[in-house]
Amino acid sequence: MIQKRKKPVTDFQEKVYAAVKRIPQGKVTTYKLLAKEIRCKSSQAVGQALKRNPFAPMVPCHRVIRSDLSIGGFAGQTHGAEITRKQILLEQEGILFDNEKLCDVDQIYYY
Numbered sequence: 498m499i500q501k502r503k504k505p506v507t508d509f510q511e512k513v514y515a516a517v518k519r520i521p522q523g524k525v526t527t528y529k530l531l532a533k534e535i536r537c538k539s540s541q542a543v544g545q546a547l548k549r550n551p552f553a554p555m556v557p558c559h560r561v562i563r564s565d566l567s568i569g570g571f572a573g574q575t576h577g578a579e580i581t582r583k584q585i586l587l588e589q590e591g592i593l594f595d596n597e598k599l600c601d602v603d604q605i606y607y608y
Contacts, residue, residue: 506551509537513546514556516608522557523590524606525599529564534608540564548573559586560606566599 506514512535520526528540528547537543547558548570563569571583584594593600 507546509542510546510549512537513543514550514552517547517550517556517558517561519608520557520560520606523592524604525560525562525587525592526606526608527562527564527566528569530605530607531561544570554586559583560590562599566602567597568594 513531516531516534528543532538532540532543535543543561547561550556550558553559559571561569568580568584568587569575570580572579574580587594592604599605
């Protein structure tokens with residue numbers, strides 16, 4: 498993987514990124530499901546690893562949303578231009594949100 502930052506990626510981050518790479522285009526998963534997949538008890542730790550993702554878009558962190566099916570954060574932001582960018586990336590894959598919630602629960606990827 499090509500890395501955008503100089504700080505080395507931790508083993509934990511590698512596990513997160515490997516699991517995210519398995520999410521198919523047109524699907525999303527939640528921080529909680531992702532945490533469960535890598536046997537981590539903290540969805541927040543997963544979110545922090547994704548916030549630091551130096552491999553985007555090869556590691557498609559835009560495909561991870563909140564458990565309440567809202568869009569969640571992106572690039573360390575929870576609103577504004579980065580969230581709009583995340584929504585556009587998801588829309589390009591056919592994943593739509595209405596009233597800030599995922600429209601089609603069949604698009605959730607379960608590991």
